[in-house]
Amino acid sequence: MSSKKVIIIGAGLAGLSAGCYSRMNGYATRIYEHHSKPGGVAACWRRGEYLIDGGIHFMMGSQNGTDLYNIYRQLGVADPANFIPMKSYGSFIDIEGSRQLDIPLNISELALDLKMLSPADAPLIEDLATAVTAFSGKDLAIYGQMNPPELTSGLDKLTDMWKMRKLFKYMSGKYAKSMQDYTAGMQNRWLAKCLNNLFTPQCPVWFVIMLLAIAADGQMSYLAKGCKDFVRQIEKRYKDLNGEVTYSSTVEKILVRDDCAFGVRLADGTEDYADYVISAGDIHNTVFHLLDGKYIGKKLQNKFDTCELSRPYFVASFGVKRTFENESVFNTLILKQPLQVGNREIRQIFVRIFNYSNHFAPKDKSVIQAEFETEWEYWDNLRQKDPNKYAAEKERLVSEILANLEILYPGISPLVEIADVATPCTLNRYTLNHQGAPEGWGLTSQNFKEETRRSLEGLSNLYLAGHWVSGGVPGVILSGRQAIQLVCAKEKKPFFTRTT
Numbered sequence: 292m293s294s295k296k297v298i299i300i301g302a303g304l305a306g307l308s309a310g311c312y313s314r315m316n317g318y319a320t321r322i323y324e325h326h327s328k329p330g331g332v333a334a335c336w337r338r339g340e341y342l343i344d345g346g347i348h349f350m351m352g353s354q355n356g357t358d359l360y361n362i363y364r365q366l367g368v369a370d371p372a373n374f375i376p377m378k379s380y381g382s383f384i385d386i387e388g389s390r391q392l393d394i395p396l397n398i399s400e401l402a403l404d405l406k407m408l409s410p411a412d413a414p415l416i417e418d419l420a421t422a423v424t425a426f427s428g429k430d431l432a433i434y435g436q437m438n439p440p441e442l443t444s445g446l447d448k449l450t451d452m453w454k455m456r457k458l459f460k461y462m463s464g465k466y467a468k469s470m471q472d473y474t475a476g477m478q479n480r481w482l483a484k485c486l487n488n489l490f491t492p493q494c495p496v497w498f499v500i501m502l503l504a505i506a507a508d509g510q511m512s513y514l515a516k517g518c519k520d521f522v523r524q525i526e527k528r529y530k531d532l533n534g535e536v537t538y539s540s541t542v543e544k545i546l547v548r549d550d551c552a553f554g555v556r557l558a559d560g561t562e563d564y565a566d567y568v569i570s571a572g573d574i575h576n577t578v579f580h581l582l583d584g585k586y587i588g589k590k591l592q593n594k595f596d597t598c599e600l601s602r603p604y605f606v607a608s609f610g611v612k613r614t615f616e617n618e619s620v621f622n623t624l625i626l627k628q629p630l631q632v633g634n635r636e637i638r639q640i641f642v643r644i645f646n647y648s649n650h651f652a653p654k655d656k657s658v659i660q661a662e663f664e665t666e667w668e669y670w671d672n673l674r675q676k677d678p679n680k681y682a683a684e685k686e687r688l689v690s691e692i693l694a695n696l697e698i699l700y701p702g703i704s705p706l707v708e709i710a711d712v713a714t715p716c717t718l719n720r721y722t723l724n725h726q727g728a729p730e731g732w733g734l735t736s737q738n739f740k741e742e743t744r745r746s747l748e749g750l751s752n753l754y755l756a757g758h759w760v761s762g763g764v765p766g767v768i769l770s771g772r773q774a775i776q777l778v779c780a781k782e783k784k785p786f787f788t789r790t791t
């Protein structure tokens with residue numbers, strides 16, 4: 292047991308993961324969390340009889356035998372009962388043209404369906420299917436992420452690249468471009484739109500190839516009881532390891548002496564001291580507010596200047612007195628009439644149906660959720676300048692979304708028992724994420740290339756974790772682990788993990 296102490300800012304998935312690994316390595320550990328409960332953006336909340344899940348859509352590496360499942364085991368969440376295997380990747384539904392495209396998990400089946408829809412696009416469809424097949428059967432969800440960049444040598448990188456050499460061509464050239472660039476020459480524009488939205492139009496092609504391969508391998512699941520239960524299991528693991536956490540405590544400053552972090556000051560003025568501080572909260576707040584902008588460094592400044600943030604969401608959830616038994620869980624609706632939000636037209640909404648588990652609604656009832664990307668400035672201005680208009684705008688959008696759902700599910704409106712709305716301001720209020728960014732930096736090809744280091748230039752004993760340094764649940768929980776790897780390296784001690 293070390294006599295040294297680690298303070299962690301934030302009890303999102305990254306902070307909880309860092310906490311678990313910190314305890315596994317014997318450090319006295321305390322997490323300070325702004326909200327009254329853990330989870331950060333992986334959040335669920337109750338509305339009457341309904342459980343609204345505003346977070347994680349799907350989990351990767353959810354079957355025994357993968358590197359990621361081993362990490363789940365260390366964090367106390369490797370319970371098969373947590374995961375319900377995905378049956379399909381989702382559906383695209385054109386309300387106007389009554390067209391529908393279902394995306395099966397089987398790649399040959401998918402390629403056949405797509406070629407039937409657009410024979411003229413067969414070369415691109417076959418190219419995509421060949422790439423997905425090449426990725427299939429590989430354990431890729433956390434490939435190359437087991438160590439932080441600071442502890443990854445040139446030789447480690449070369450070794451990783453050598454192991455991946457057969458896939459390398461699918462990660463460079465046209466596959467490193469965005470999906471919208473890749474599909475730009477397609478004849479069938481409706482199909483191009485669907486392919487662009489398999490994830491986001493801006494994300495690199497190789498990332499979509501990897502997702503389709505992981506899904507085809509049966510390594511993608513829904514969380515059976517939603518993200519709250521998943522988060523609570525990691526929190527329990529942390530507490531069982533004798534980790535300590537204080538909720539409703541916002542860190543206002545990171546204390547620094549001689550360019551070395553030595554503790555935190557909370558909003559109520561209390562100070563707590565430690566040998567290491569890990570910030571698993573918002574990076575903008577950490578750098579510019581908690582550290583007064585002193586340790587930003589050129590690379591990170593450049594990232595702030597040039598990289599987009601992930602686009603915030605408007606999310607409307609409905610508790611309805613009906614079921615949706617045979618519907619896809621994930622649906623992209625191409626709207627007949629775009630929704631006007633500020634000066635932006637929303638032409639498609641993402642509809643998520645929680646029909647895979649009875650945990651979200653009582654018998655014969657369901658939760659259906661609609662979300663779309665929106666602008667932070669629009670909602671922030673509205674909320675600050677005119678709270679009544681802000682409330683009215685939420686109501687207007689709820690009724691317009693419902694009108695669209697009515698086209699798809701006639702008679703749904705009178706069956707709605709509750710409607711719940713979360714705007715970018717809601718996410719910012721509960722998690723402090725800069726401008727309501729739900730997933731750190733935007734998932735663009737450029738951002739994927741720009742690695743964010745876990746330490747800040749000129750400052751020792753402070754490490755960063757979370758979705759601002761690595762994306763998605765796998766990246767985020769690994770970033771917590773990596774922060775403790777860095778602590779152990781600094782202490783010149785071996786890094787330990789355990790599953791008991």
Ligand SMILES: Cc1cc2nc3c(=O)[nH]c(=O)nc-3n(C[C@H](O)[C@H](O)[C@H](O)COP(=O)(O)OP(=O)(O)OC[C@H]3O[C@@H](n4cnc5c(N)ncnc54)[C@H](O)[C@@H]3O)c2cc1C
Nearest residue numbers: 301303304305325331332347348349542572757758763764
């Ligand atoms: C809607 C949605 C769907 C998603 N779907 C998927 C998916 O399907 N698959 C997938 O892999 N990933 C998904 N993600 C991404 C994944 O959920 C996130 O990357 C991950 O949960 C982020 O965790 P985090 O700990 O890095 O950050 P956060 O969740 O933001 O946690 C940071 C925590 O720090 C706290 N904090 C911040 N500042 C302070 C401070 N000064 N003092 C004290 N506490 C502070 C915050 O309150 C918060 O609790 C999704 C994200 C969203 C929003």
